[in-house]
Amino acid sequence: MIDFEWYRSFVFIYRHNSVSEAAKSRFMTQPAMSQHLASLEAEIGEPLFVRTARKMIPTERGKLLYTEVAPLVEALEQLSADLKTSSQPSLKWIKIGSAPEFYQEKILPLLPKFGTCSISYFGTAEELLGILEEDKADIIITSKKFLKPGVEYEKLWEEELAIIAPAHWEVPDAVSLKAKERWLTEQTWIAYGPELPIIRRLWRERFKKRPMLSTPYIIPNLHMILRLVTSGAGLSVVPTYLLDTAKEGEVQVVYADLSVRNELFFAYKSKHKYIPEIQQIKKVIREHI
Structure with missing residues (x-):
């Protein structure tokens, strides 16, 4: 048998x-x-x-x-x-982790729709996975998939990463990829981290090389980066959903054809996969994103 x-x-x-x-x-x-x-x-x-x-x-x-x-x-x-x-009491608290910028723009307005209490955690993809593995979070939203025993991933969404500049900057109408790279390389940049994580993602996909840029400002907060760009300090690469709340005439997307797509995932432990509250949270987020 x-x-x-x-x-x-x-x-x-x-x-x-x-x-x-x-x-x-x-x-x-x-x-x-x-x-x-x-x-x-x-x-x-x-x-x-x-x-x-x-x-x-x-x-x-x-x-x-x-x-x-x-x-x-x-x-x-x-x-x-x-x-x-x-056969068990209902789970009344859900612990959710996310990058702080995505949480503020996309998750925070949905909290009343989850139908449960929540505790929130923020961090990088690596930090969020650690929180999940330690059972400090029940579900996280992450941009990276790490193969770990007992952890499952579901694709949630594709964000768009674009180059932005102060609205008053004059950007040359470069036609060739080489001309665009030349002008971009000559500018001042604002980076999310010392390794230029978001900028590097776009540069490698579009220019097939590591970026060699002047980056006098390292700020691990996308909202602050956006604010500094609008003040005229330089260029950066950010998810375009951040621009939905930016004031008109403060920032512009530079060379939109160079934008890239970046996948976001739900991640949770296999043992929590069918918890009703987690299913409800995933459903609400998918419906509104």
Whole structure:
């Protein structure tokens, strides 16, 4: 008789393309995970994966089994979570983490719609992941995906990163990419951090190199950067959603064709995936963003 846990292990291996990573996600030992797969393959009578040095590649039989089994496994996990939460007091407090600028612009106005109390944490992507792993946050919104056991990600949104300048600056109508880079390189810049994290993201995608810029101002706060740009201090790269509340005539987007897209994700621990309050928060944020 096939054990249901064999199916669960098979689904995790399929998603991670790795026995070791699947074992970490299920909080199992690698030998135990391998035994589940071996038992399932023996019961079915043919291999479900082709083993390579780097990853597990599903066979055609494995692909077919996954399409049949994955929805059933997810449904049973959802049922188990519902039964568990229905027998416990409702979770009344949700701990949510985000970059402070995104939180202020997009999350703060939605707090009354969450239907729960909340505790908020702010930080960089690395700091937010640490908060999540320590269970100081139930859900975070992050711009980076770190492969960690027991942590899942869902794409939330794509923000646009654009170069901005003071509105009164005269920007040359450069046609070629090289001419635009030349003019931009000659200007003064305001950076979010010493490694120019946001500027570097745009520069590498558009110019295929690291930026070599004059950056006399390092300010780890996008709202303050926007304010300094409007005062005429220099250029910077910021998410365009910040410009929605900027006063007209204070700032301009420079060379809009150089803008890039940046993905944002929900991240949470697998064990919290079906908590109703977390599902509600994700739903509200998606509807309003």
